[in-house]
Amino acid sequence: MALVAKMGLELSTEERALFSAAFKNAVGARRQAWRALTMLEQKEKLRGETVEKSIKAYRAVIEEEIRILCYKILDLLTKGTCCSPLPYTQRPCSEVLPLATGAESKVFLHKLHGDYCRYLTEFEPGAPQGKHAQLAEDAHDSYKLASDIALNDLPPTNPVRLGLALNFSVFYYEVLNSPERACLLAKAAFDDAISAMDNLEDDE
Template sequence: MGAELSLDERNLLSVAYKNSVGARRQAWRAVNTLEQREASASKGAAILDLIRDYRHKVEAELNSKCHDVLDILTKELVPKAASSESKVFYLKMKGDYHRYLAEFASGESHGKCAQEAHDSYQLASETAIAELPPTHPIRLGLALNFSVFYYEVYASPEKACLLAKAAFDDAMQVMDSLDEDQYKDSAAIMQLLRDNLTLWTSDMQQSADGKAEQDGTAVEDF
């Protein structure tokens, strides 16, 4: 790649990889659930072997796709990011794709992917807080995904809620200064943050009461 991508090029790249990887993430979750169900039902090794073979195939595809985009981000896009907005956008993407790898990795590999995701999200957050307004859609989207990372990968609902609530509250304080279009863009992402906060808070309360938790995330990606 040569110069920094234009806004349209950046968005096209993001959507293309998100759609490609998203379909495989859904497939992995479905086959992983099926594998667990069949294992508990003890229906025979042959069926389980077929399911595991397919899961491994999906994992190989996910691994390849995620590393493709991470290679582009690390070698080309992040170093050439000229604006704060671009830098935060690409660092958020790095965090996202390391998170996707962590979803199916195990052992030492899981820990490494999780740490890489955390470090990318953290650097993006530091830049966003310093250089982007609280209502900026990329800053809000980053807060949404980083909080999901804490909830889903680090299993830390308290930290997830703190991060999401801080982003929501900071944006809320200056929403009145936005024009109509800006307000709509920011409000849409803030609603996603609120949806997750509502569900996560309910899950934590149910856990404290000794009740079964729900499926913990309403919206997991922006």
């Protein structure tokens, strides 16, 4: 799918889905493994067993594999400018984003960028001036840009818009430690979708 993304043509709905699924499956399996290893490492640490070192070493291998995959998809979207000091909207893009003409396509791809920046925050140091802070900012800016487009150009019941709201709320909850903002965002998306569905039923 990486080769398809570099062909210089706008991705179709099916190609976008396959492009996303290919990376999601690869990264998702490793994220699950990383969580399991992290829990196991903590358990072994409490027991004081020497196997902890082996678990830690294997977890580091998984982390590196996740980083490689995440940066690969981010590079396909933004030409290696992840964590650039330039604002997200001013960075040069790859072949993928400039060819996205429809609102749904733009929202989908900017959301994708936000998702993989968010995944990377799980493994980077949390120092205020470190890479974690820059990745969090990149994720926020990606989600915000996608949200602005979605709110203006997509109906509240659109699956891509709803998926964006869900992931943006997860970002607020897990990365920015802002449960109130996360709940407000998710509730607003839910209420807007219900209202739109009620209006459709009334029109019928």
